[in-house]
Amino acid sequence: MSLIVTGSIGIDTIHTPTGQAPDVLGGSAIYFAAAASFHGPVRLVGAVGDDFPAELEAPFNHFNIDLEGLEKRAGSKTFRWTGKYLDNMNDRETLSVDLNVLAEDSPPVPTSYTDSQYVFLANSHPGAQMGLRAQFPSAKLVVADTMDLWIDTAQDLLKDLLKQIDGLVLNDSEAHLLTGETNIVKAGEDVLAMGPKFVVIKKGEHGAFLLHKDGAVALPAYPAREVVDPTGAGDTFGGGFMGHLASTGDLSLDNLKRAMAAGTVVASYNIEKFSLDRLLEIGPADLQAREAQYANMLKVR
Amino acid sequence: MSLIVTGSIGIDTIHTPTGQAPDVLGGSAIYFAAAASFHGPVRLVGAVGDDFPAELEAPFNHFNIDLEGLEKRAGSKTFRWTGKYLDNMNDRETLSVDLNVLAEDSPPVPTSYTDSQYVFLANSHPGAQMGLRAQFPSAKLVVADTMDLWIDTAQDLLKDLLKQIDGLVLNDSEAHLLTGETNIVKAGEDVLAMGPKFVVIKKGEHGAFLLHKDGAVALPAYPAREVVDPTGAGDTFGGGFMGHLASTGDLSLDNLKRAMAAGTVVASYNIEKFSLDRLLEIGPADLQAREAQYANMLKVR
Numbered sequence: 001m002s003l004i005v006t007g008s009i010g011i012d013t014i015h016t017p018t019g020q021a022p023d024v025l026g027g028s029a030i031y032f033a034a035a036a037s038f039h040g041p042v043r044l045v046g047a048v049g050d051d052f053p054a055e056l057e058a059p060f061n062h063f064n065i066d067l068e069g070l071e072k073r074a075g076s077k078t079f080r081w082t083g084k085y086l087d088n089m090n091d092r093e094t095l096s097v098d099l100n101v102l103a104e105d106s107p108p109v110p111t112s113y114t115d116s117q118y119v120f121l122a123n124s125h126p127g128a129q130m131g132l133r134a135q136f137p138s139a140k141l142v143v144a145d146t147m148d149l150w151i152d153t154a155q156d157l158l159k160d161l162l163k164q165i166d167g168l169v170l171n172d173s174e175a176h177l178l179t180g181e182t183n184i185v186k187a188g189e190d191v192l193a194m195g196p197k198f199v200v201i202k203k204g205e206h207g208a209f210l211l212h213k214d215g216a217v218a219l220p221a222y223p224a225r226e227v228v229d230p231t232g233a234g235d236t237f238g239g240g241f242m243g244h245l246a247s248t249g250d251l252s253l254d255n256l257k258r259a260m261a262a263g264t265v266v267a268s269y270n271i272e273k274f275s276l277d278r279l280l281e282i283g284p285a286d287l288q289a290r291e292a293q294y295a296n297m298l299k300v301r
Numbered sequence: 302m303s304l305i306v307t308g309s310i311g312i313d314t315i316h317t318p319t320g321q322a323p324d325v326l327g328g329s330a331i332y333f334a335a336a337a338s339f340h341g342p343v344r345l346v347g348a349v350g351d352d353f354p355a356e357l358e359a360p361f362n363h364f365n366i367d368l369e370g371l372e373k374r375a376g377s378k379t380f381r382w383t384g385k386y387l388d389n390m391n392d393r394e395t396l397s398v399d400l401n402v403l404a405e406d407s408p409p410v411p412t413s414y415t416d417s418q419y420v421f422l423a424n425s426h427p428g429a430q431m432g433l434r435a436q437f438p439s440a441k442l443v444v445a446d447t448m449d450l451w452i453d454t455a456q457d458l459l460k461d462l463l464k465q466i467d468g469l470v471l472n473d474s475e476a477h478l479l480t481g482e483t484n485i486v487k488a489g490e491d492v493l494a495m496g497p498k499f500v501v502i503k504k505g506e507h508g509a510f511l512l513h514k515d516g517a518v519a520l521p522a523y524p525a526r527e528v529v530d531p532t533g534a535g536d537t538f539g540g541g542f543m544g545h546l547a548s549t550g551d552l553s554l555d556n557l558k559r560a561m562a563a564g565t566v567v568a569s570y571n572i573e574k575f576s577l578d579r580l581l582e583i584g585p586a587d588l589q590a591r592e593a594q595y596a597n598m599l600k601v602r
Contacts, residue, residue, distance in 0.1 A: 088483040182389040184506070185526040205485070206507035207521055217598055220508055220519035225486040261601035291602070297518055298599040300562040301592070 001246035004043040004113055005032045005239070006132050007122025007145075008102055009070070010079035011056065014231055014274060015095070017087050021229065024275035025056045027079060028122035028145065031232035034279045035239025035266040036120075037064040038287055039247040042239075043116060045069035045132070047107040049077035049100060059276050071107040076100060089227045090204050109135045118246035120238060121165070123147050126157040133164055141245060143167035145238060151177045162195040169238055171202045172209075184209050185216060198256060200241070202234050208260055214253040219260050222268035222294050229274040233267045236279070240266035240287075265290045302547035305344040305414055306333045306540070307433050308423025308446075309403055310371070311380035312357065315532055315575060316396070318388050322530065325576035326357045328380060329423035329446065332533035335580045336540025336567040337421075338365040339588055340548040343540075344417060346370035346433070348408040350378035350401060360577050372408040377401060390528045391505050410436045419547035421539060422466070424448050427458040434465055442546060444468035446539060452478045464496040470539055472503045473510075485510050486517060499557060501542070503535050509561055515554040520561050523569035523595050530575040534568045537580070541567035541588075566591045 012026030033042045043066045050072060060067055077100040085092045106128050119136045121129040121144040129144055136142065142165045150158050151174060158178075162168060168191055176182055179190035184201055188211030191199040198212040207220040240263035248255055265287055272278040313327030334343045344367045351373060361368055378401035386393045407429050420437045422430040422445040430445055437443065443466045451459050452475060459479075463469060469492055477483055480491035485502055489512030492500040499513040508521040541564035549556055566588055573579040 183526065183528065185524050203507065206504065207519075209524065215598075216524045218508075218521035218524050219599070219601070220521045223486050223510065223517045223519050225484065227484065257598075258601055295600075295602040297516075297558075298520070298601055299596075300520070300559055300599055301596040 001040040001118065002043070002116045003036055003040065003118040003120070003242060003246035004045065004069075004116040004136070005029050005036065005120045005122055005242075006045040006106075006109075007032065007124060008079050009046040009048050010081055011052075012080075012231060012275065013082040014229055015082075015084040016089070016229060017085065019228070019274075021274035023053075025059055026081060026231060026275060028235045030059070031235035031270070031276065032120060032122055032239040032242075033065045034059065034063045034276050035236035035263075035270065036243035036246070038240075038266065038284050039243030039262075040064065041066055042243070043069055043113050045107055045109055045113065047071040047073050047076070047101045047104075048079075050074050052078045059280060062280055068110045069107065069113055073101055073104070073107075076104060083231070085230060089230055092230070106131065117141070118242055119143070120242045121145065122235065122238070126150050126154050126161045130157070130161050130164065133161070141166050141251060143169060143238075143242060145169045145234070146174065148174050148177055159194055162191075165196055167198045167200065168196045169200045169202065169234075169241075171204070171234065175199075175201045185211065188216070200260065202237060204230070204233065208237065208264065210256060210260055212253050212256060217253070217257045217260065219257070219264060219298070222264055222290065224268055224271060227271050230271050231275070233271050236270040237263035237267040239263070261291060261294060262287070265294055302341040302419065302550075303344070303417045304337055304341065304419040304421070304543055304547035305346065305370075305417040305437070306330050306337065306421045306423055306543075307346040307407075307410075308333065308425060309380050310347040310349050311382055312353075313381075313532060313576065314383040315530055316383075316385040317390070317530060318386065320529070320575070322575035324354075326360055327382060327532060327576060329536045331360070332536035332571070332577065333421060333423055333540040333543075334366045335360065335364045335577050336537035336564075336571065337544035337547070339541075339567065339585050340544030340563075341365065342367055343544070344370055344414050346408055346410055346414065348372040348374050348377070348402045348405075349380075351375050353379045360581060363581055369411045370408065370414055374402055374405070374408075377405060384532070386531060390531055393531070407432065418442070419543055420444070421543045422446070423536065423539070427451050427455050427462045431458070431462050431465065434462070442467050442552060444470060444539075444543060446470045446535070447475065449475050449478055460495055463492070466497055468499045468501065469497045470501045470503065470535075470542075472505070472535065476500075476502045486512065489517070501561065503538060505531070505534065509538065509565065511557060511561055513554050513557060518554070518558045518561065520558070520565060520599070523565055523591065525569055525572060528572050531572050532576070534572050537571040538564035538568040540564070562592060562595060563588070566595055
């Protein structure tokens with residue numbers, strides 16, 4: 001498969017009600033890439049600064065990630081984020097954010113990547129996402145993530161982007177912000193009217209909703225007894241989703257649904273430990289076992 | 302099947318962002334009974350006052366409800382509730398409530414009902430629920446609903462009740478209030494430690510969660526594009542759930558899951574119109590068609 005992700009790589013400091021993890025590996029692209037890599041090789045385009053610690057590079061090599069597109073920019077500093085989860089483990093506060101290299105020019109896309117067929121534009125400025133999108137002329141599937149910040153500050157550009165992509169992934173509060181609709185089906189319809197062929201609305205512990213011209217799918221989250229660190233849940237969902245699609249090459253509604261299940265399951269592992277620690281421990285067999293359990297849970301007749 | 306429900310019958314006035322319905326039929330027992338009656342006859346124990354309008358009695362006869370236990374109490378007034386749904390159609394405010402006959406003695410259980418095998422104690426004071434529970438010595442399955450008011454004001458009695466029943470149905474905020482747990486799996490475990498064999502935690506538009514010693518099940522709500530009136534969603538879920546169990550007689554985890562699906566689907570119809578208007582229009586074939594659609598939506602491999 002030729003799956004590529006463009007997005008952030010950062011150093012996170014995470015506080016939860018039961019613990020904390022200082023200076024750990026994070027960022028949307030690395031969570032996505034790790035999750036997708038269980039399905040095959042993943043190309044990554046992202047930048048870190050020359051302050052990026054060598055010990056945080058180990059996961060890049062553990063997972064099946066092509067690092068030609070990873071730029072270590074001299075004279076720049078790595079993106080840093082510090083966040084705190086509230087008691088319910090769903091709501092979080094950003095305590096500090098240093099964009100650093102993310103505020104500079106996007107890293108270049110290697111020429112060898114321009115034939116990528118499956119493209120995931122992880123959350124960044126929609127203008128930057130459009131610039132990246134244009135570099136993959138032979139893409140079979142382009143999916144983007146976004147966030148409230150761009151809906152508030154760059155909505156026109158975001159709507160331009162929506163005309164150029166196949167799928168949008170966003171969370172429920174963002175879908176409400178973008179469309180004004182509280183009903184998730186109507187919010188999904190409004191997003192489809194903006195251009196994409198499908199939209200996935202993520203609901204955290206309540207699962208995910210897909211709307212496509214051929215139908216609607218609501219799936220629950222995998223029941224998680226121990227949630228240690230929700231960071232990256234949405235990004236790993238996206239990675240499992242796109243990894244499944246890229247490895248199967250089937251864009252039917254039925255297969256989009258199986259892709260949601262793959263995303264749901266890999267995200268359920270990711271939240272069991274801080275940072276990427278849990279994904280570093282598991283392999284495809286663990287994912288398949290939990291996917292079978294999840295499918296069986298959902299067998300209602 | 303011998304399924305009985307005890308609970309409220311009332312006159313509701315409902316305000317939503319798009320309309321209102323003054324003086325319509327409501328109450329937990331009637332919503333439950335209507336939904337359950339698609340699976341077979343339902344016995345109902347409840348009381349109204351002598352002010353109860355004849356035109357609200359029609360639904361009692363439309364559905365397969367045994368009315369021997371319906372008391373029309375001379376000199377008393379019917380329970381009345383006025384509520385207003387907020388823009389998201391999930392949160393609601395109670396504008397006024399007149400307990401009336403609900404604040405008086407419980408209606409008597411007819412002798413012919415004491416052999417009931419499937420018993421649903423719809424939300425009322427846990428002391429009253431215990432008094433009712435004792436009148437069904439040969440019950441095969443007793444399930445109760447409760448609410449925040451009793452968790453706050455009669456928790457000791459509620460915990461006594463929990464030792465005498467097989468299942469508890471409550472919503473997620475109530476489960477949090479009862480156990481102090483925000484994680485739904487742990488909240489469920491805490492409820493099971495209080496006595497019942499299973500607990501169903503209702504999450505409104507986000508579906509429902511079941512915990513049983515043999516496993517956990519999370520199911521999504523049926524995606525609803527038009528929500529006109531959420532009143533009775535939880536009660537009709539309970540009715541579909543118990544109706545399925547009473548008509549099949551199978552209390553395995555797999556069948557509890559199918560019962561959740563039956564509850565989910567009948568609740569999804571109920572919210573499409575005010576009061577019981579939508580349930581008055583449909584029949585078992587409609588439920589079966591949507592159940593098949595729901596099961597197909599959840600088929601992820």
